[in-house]
Amino acid sequence: MTISPAEPTFDPRPSLQRVLLACLPGALALLWFNGGGLLVQLLLASASCCACEWLTRALRRQPAPQTENSLFALSPLAEGSGLVTAVLLALALPSYAPWWLTVSAAAFASLFGKSLFGGFGRNPFNPAMLGYAFALVAFPTQMVNWPTPGGSHGLLAGLQQIFGAGSGLADGWSQATALDSLKHNDRLTIDELFAQHAAFGAVGGRGTEWVNLAFLAGGLYLLQQKVIRWHAPVGMLGALFVISLLCWNGSGSDSNGSPLLHLFSGASMLAAFFIITEPVSGAGSDRSRLYFGIGVGLLTYVIRTWGGYPDGVAFAVLLINLCVPSLERLAALRGRGATQ
Template sequence: MSIADPQQALRRVLLATLPGVAAMFWLYGWGVLINLSLATASALLVDTLVHRLRGRRVSDLSSLVSAVLLALALPPYCPWWLSVAAVTGGLLLGKHLYGGNRNPFNPAMVGYALMLVMFAQPMSQWPGIHGLDLLTGLQRVLGLHGDAPDAWAQATALDTLRTNKSLTIDELFSGNPAFGYFGARGIEWVSLAYLAGGLLLLRQRVFSWHAPVGMLGSLFVVSLLCWNGSGSDSHGSPLFHLLSGATLLGAFFIVTEPVSGPRTARARLLFGVGVGLLTYLIRTWGGYPDGVAFAVLLMNLAVPTLERLVAPKQTAVTP
């Protein structure tokens, strides 16, 4: 990050998520705030216990940022234990296992990927664009069987497109409620809200442009090259991929994470390019509809190699 004080930068990241939080609340209702409450409480508890066991007193907002991003990536109204387990697993395995200072993996994506692998069914239960009232939402989250409307949960646009075998893109967009104007219905506006928050962070120089531009640019190019129009075997337009799933959340709030990401500008650009390419490959031919989390974790593994690739070559000195 370009700001000298890391804690100030993290505070700005939290503030920049507010447009996305507001858009998600408008779209899904109270489940978004319930997720955020459970995730942040879990992060504070995990950090407090770990620091006490280590005999430290540390004031660090990085765990809170990871918890907020993870809560925004989880399905609204998911079971309470899913939010708690995601944050706990992400922080313990993605951050504190490595001392909490230079972890090689993004903690939020570690927690998300763990839940996706271990609990695929509840991770796929995304609601339609009508939220529940607070009481019904709490009942559902706590497993008290709150009454939800018929067809309340539905497949996401990315999942529908990935499993589509017979309908054209035009038929999907006109007949399936998961599709909006260009991308996933409603998520288009959430994505634009994340874009607004991300551009604000760029203006404030919280991070550089390299990783976001690399990710969005490579995803746009590969989806354009592989796009075959409106046929039933189409993998979606570039705009569809940019405005669906966690693309813009990932581009401005995930790949820019400074601890697990590269430190040099050129390596950050290559890191973003790799995340964009892997996201498209996983969405199109992989077993998961989105792919941002796994793409980020795979590129986390490649960070040392990227840093060596862009490092200036040392000239050998003849004794």
């Protein structure tokens, strides 16, 4: 999916519709393991992003999008980029995050991620990851309340958690993620962690293994449909695999985790196929896309292993967004060198 940083020169709606369709397997997997809270987060994030886009157009006195030029022929959705941002943000946030956190993150993603720079086609940063990073920095306590996969998460109880009718996540509702448990482990071997800690599954995080496989399936669909190209996903996943293999120090208590654990925990597949392939803030040429993916993969591992956050995808993407002009110049120089 290639969209110019300037005003788009073709209709982006078919590609965005396929992106939303490709998100469906991962969203269904998250619903299966985490319960119906995700549906509420999707509604909150979508309504917030659409409201912010409408408000921005009204303040700028821009005409409302025509129905025939809007995603799914719904004028409030405009060309659809706001809805895609909202969906990706909601998929990345904890399923039972407080409603105000989701609304704040979505508003920040829309206003500071796109509107501040002139709207769709001009954003230098990935809007969904900008909203996620804002939530992580501003509300760190709420962002660690990840639901226990397969727990008894009733819809009514979930609504109480999201809208503040409860008194915080009850026992059995939340736990540390596999990456968080690995980062703070100082006494158990990897085998003991997998055997004793409920957050671990067969090779990665319990539940997140299947969620990552589902997003991988959706990503392969996007590749088959030629919505995205292979360079950025292969660069990220390849770099994450190689560096985690080189730094893998066995199964001792100081282990950084196996390559499979890093590939199938956290937001690895969501980032590889849906985040770093965002066409506006990402790289433009095939070679620079490959460099972009490699940079995100390396930084993700560095932040996960030695940084202050268990999953470094959001900060890795935003930092490499800053490097896109340099990556483009490097790719151009390498391309000219290869033809001489």
